[in-house]
Structure formats: C-alpha cells, structure tokens
Amino acid sequence: MVMDLIDKQELFHRMEQLQERIGMFYQEISELRLMVGDLLEENQNLILENANLRDRVDFGVSHEAPPSEAKKYLHTLYDDGFHICNINYGSMRKGECLFCMESLQRT
Ligand SMILES: [Zn+2]
Numbered sequence: 155m156v157m158d159l160i161d162k163q164e165l166f167h168r169m170e171q172l173q174e175r176i177g178m179f180y181q182e183i184s185e186l187r188l189m190v191g192d193l194l195e196e197n198q199n200l201i202l203e204n205a206n207l208r209d210r211v212d213f214g215v216s217h218e219a220p221p222s223e224a225k226k227y228l229h230t231l232y233d234d235g236f237h238i239c240n241i242n243y244g245s246m247r248k249g250e251c252l253f254c255m256e257s258l259q260r261t
Pocket residue numbers: 237238239242251252253254
C-alpha cells in the first residue's frame with residue numbers, strides 16, 4: 155500500500171494529537187492519585203484524632219488506670235509507627251521514642 159504525502163502528514167498529525175491527549179490523561183491520573191493519597195492520609199489522621207479524643211473522654215470520666223483494651227491499642231499504635239506519648243501523640247514516629255517507652259511501661 156502506497157501513501158501519498160498528504161496522507162502521511164495527516165497520519166503524523168493525528169499521532170501527535172493522540173500523544174498529547176495521552177499525556178493529559180497521565181497528568182490527570184497522577185493528579186487524582188495525589189488527591190487519593192491526601193484523602194487517605196487525612197482519613198488516617200482523623201481516625202487517630204478520634205481515638206485520641208475517645209481515650210481522653212474515657213480517662214477523663216473514669217479517672218482510673220487505662221483498661222486492658224486501651225493498653226493493647228496503645229501497643230498496636232506504637233508498633234504501627236505512631237507516637238503514644240503525651241508530647242507527640244498520634245504523629246508518625248521515626249525510630250524509638252523514650253517518652254513512648256515510658257508511657258508503655260506505665261500502662
Ligand atoms: Zn513518643
């Protein structure tokens with residue numbers, strides 16, 4: 155099959171257009187991916203904040219030593235890489251934290 159010059163130009167033009175559109179798709183996908191990442195992070199923070207507030211309410215009402223469920227929860231939270239100490243509660247932990255260790259021993 156032989157193409158004349160006009161057909162070839164048309165073909166290249168359409169391929170360029172398609173490439174441009176694919177580039178836009180990729181950009182949109184990566185933007186959406188960032189948004190989903192932000193939402194997941196926000197969701198995680200809200201879960202921690204909610205748990206934190208619930209703990210405070212529980213402890214505030216009872217004035218007693220934390221129950222074993224809360225103890226387990228704090229251990230899990232610490233093992234998952236979050237601070238459970240008063241100073242940095244709920245934030246991401248980088249390495250060991252002496253305050254957290256102390257909190258774990260106290261509970
Ligand atoms: Zn800590």
